Amino acid sequence: MQDLVVNRLMTMTEKNLKDADKDSMAKLISALKQFLQLSYSEKETAKIIETTQLYVSLRFLQCGNLEKRLKGLNDIRTMVERVIQQTNKKSSGKKYMMNEDAEESKV
Numbered sequence: 001m002q003d004l005v006v007n008r009l010m011t012m013t014e015k016n017l018k019d020a021d022k023d024s025m026a027k028l029i030s031a032l033k034q035f036l037q038l039s040y041s042e043k044e045t046a047k048i049i050e051t052t053q054l055y056v057s058l059r060f061l062q063c064g065n066l067e068k069r070l071k072g073l074n075d076i077r078t079m080v081e082r083v084i085q086q087t088n089k090k091s092s093g094k095k096y097m098m099n100e101d102a103e104e105s106k107v
Helices: 002-010 014-019 022-037 042-062 066-106
Strands: none
Touching (some): 002 022, 002 042
């Protein structure tokens, strides 16, 4: 089932992309996520959904319709910002742990 949905998203024609509205795409991806959660771990599901969202955004970015290109660009920007925030949170946590270790070694 997952392969069918992902394959359909990947093979959408220019006309299909132009006619697709963002709410129906969001509902489709949400339904796919719910379906995947029945069989996969949260981490695996997140990876599949993120990859699918990136691919759909890329397809929108390549579309001839300006509105879809802008949506694709905005979606990719949002995902990049999310990754940057997660990376910053992880690196600030490591810095905090390293500072604690340095303080302990002074004692």
